[in-house]
Amino acid sequence: MTNPAAAAAETHAEESAREYLAFTLGREEYGIDILRVQEIRGYESVTRIANTPEFIKGVMNLRGTIVPVVDMRIKFRLGEAVYDQFTVVIVLNIGGRVMGMVVDSVSDVTTLVPSQIHVAPEVGTALDHQYLIGLGTLGERMLILVDIDKLMNSTDMGLIEGMAA
């Protein structure tokens, strides 16, 4: 028999455990909430949109839906922006809006409980502090957890009406 308090704590921990999709940009490993990820697919022909920032690669056809694609490697100057058969696009669905995000590679899905997530330091990451949830530790690995909703809806990304100049 386990004591009730411990059992309760365990359930609580399980409840608040969340799954994150881990991907790499340059030498850093990032994580985003798996529930925001619709699918992962290869990079294929993207139509350029004139007069947009360089990191907005353009739009692609995702089974009949026109989806904008951003390249995180260009946006955050991480890694090299090469496009080949290994280039990966993470298709996100944020508040009903579908968008694609090019990253270096996708590694796995990991489960983190709140105790594994630490407050991110003010400095030292390519992403602005306000877009981070924290740092997730998993043995030797460290995931930079990104608040993808906030990031994609931000003025910085220029994906949303009105905010972009």
Place this chain on the structure above:
Amino acid sequence: MTIDMSQFYQVFFDEADELLAEKERLLLVLDVSAPDPEELNAIFRTAHSIKGGAATFGFSDITDVTHILETLLDRIRKGEMALTGEHVDAFLAAKDVLDMLMAGHRHGSSVDRDAAVAVCQRLQALADGSAAAPAAVADTVAPASVPDADAEPVADTDDNFRFRVELPQVPERDVEALATELALLGSVSRETLPDQRTVFNLVTTEGRDNIVAICAFVLDPDALKITAANPAGTSADIAAPTAVAASVEPPPVVAPPAPATAEPAAEATPATGENRNWGRRATDREPVNAESSSIRVGVEKVDQLINLVGELVITQAMIDQRIGALDPIAHERLLNSASQLARNTRDLQEAVMSIRMMPMDYVFSRFPRMVRDLAGKLGKKVEFVTRGAATELDKGLIERIVDPLNHLVRNSVDHGIEMPEKRRAAGKGEAGTLTLSAAHQGGNIVIEVSDDGGGLNREKILAKARQQDIPVSDTMSDAEVWQLVMAPGFSTAEVVTDVSGRGVGMDVVKRNIGAMGGNVEIRSVPGSGTTISISLPLTLAILDGMSVKVGDEVYILPLGYVVESLQPAPVDVKEIAGQGKLVKVREEYLPLIPLYQIFDIEPAFADPSQGILVILESEGKKAALLVDSLVGQQQVVVKNLESNFRKVAGISGATILGDGGVSLILDVSALLRSSRQLSSDPVFF
């Protein structure tokens, strides 16, 4: 009346339901201490739209409540009054009452008139400030709120009401005038009382309000005594079928409780039970079961179908491309099957698209009644003409055109067409003509509301604009002045009437039409009338496009804007220092828009005489677009770029090509509009 309005009741109810739900939602999220002006405006518009719809169908009880609601909201919206929690409570109560009234009209359920009156008084009290004089309340809501003493009369077998209108002492001339006016409402008989006063006995389908409204032109409505006349014999006629009609506006005193009367009636007419939801009139006059000939399907389902068919068309095009490379003799049977598939796909696409197309008649036939009622109310004579009612338009657009047209028609009757005396003085016939027309013009449908009234008054508009701090000058062209009418909050009407004149009309019209991808144009000649012309794309889903290539990129030009394409001789291209280039096409100089420059593309040909010029025309302006080559002409399925991305300057949408790639559709109007700026400022985006 020959037009059967019942088919539109359901639409009104559905719309009103949505509006009420929206209003409730907005009210609930509203921050009382710091209300967002946009939200207040939105709430105001819901009330306004419901009022407009209710007035169209003659649901005067709903109109009365919304009118007061609107007045109050208007004052809050304009900052004349601070919003308090009390207001929000009253608004929510009004919403519930409207729900109830709506249900009354819709299902014939019982209506608590006292609640409606109470809400009207509550709103009015708020509008008048905290210490409202009860007298003022009674004045404003008079038509609806005096029901108990002399309730709405019981309808006779033909849906007619009998009224006894007792006039005060008035000159014979006025009595004659009134007799003529009232005769428009129904049959009138006249008798004279011993004290020389006149009494009209009126049999009409109209409500008490309209009688009061007409008499108000001649005499003080308070001095008027209108009673529901029930001559011997009529009461006996009130049998089962009419009980249904009565239950809609249940007279609290005269009739027994509504549900009780409605039930036996439902049994009496077999089809009533199934058709109830389609609005009351449907149960009375259309015993045919509407369910058997049509199905109500959610718009999302149809849209999904259209999307899927669009995909199918693309896939089919891909197959065509692949098998084009095969040896026709060895694969004859495959090729035959493929061409059959192509035919079937095209047919399927056409069939699916036609689901969304509806004749304009659906909208137009709402108006004769409204125009007639309005004209009667205002004492004007209006002849209503419709043209091109068979013109088809996308259902999505047709539903959204109703409100704007409603406003425009009201405006025309209220402000456009003059009173009969004035018309006679101006040498015109007493009856004004209001024309509603629809026609296809290129890739657009053009809907026009025109009247032969007084036309817009340039001076009055300019004066009003100055008063509202809108920058104007006397040298503005007429067209520019007319556009001012569509500025937010602008209204030249001197009095706020039940009909129009709150200034929400035209800006909402313009915004709604703009949101549909259309334009509003006003033409007006003083003394001979005003025409408001709305031009809309036929459908939002499919477009005839011309694909053009610049560098490695393919863009789609909507074919409707393309006049011709040509390759100019080098001598025809003139450069104006610092002003860009002009090209001479048949003695006409057109500005040249180099697409490669706008979209920052490495072109195959920068020299216009080597590339191709596509001459485009929009809103009367022409320009020549320089591209590398023409690729072809095809129907494309328009996809919205903004559903997942933001608006991009110069691009109106996107489409998927046969190879599965995405191609952008150019926004020709925007390109032409900016062609002038382009000459002075090359990086204009």
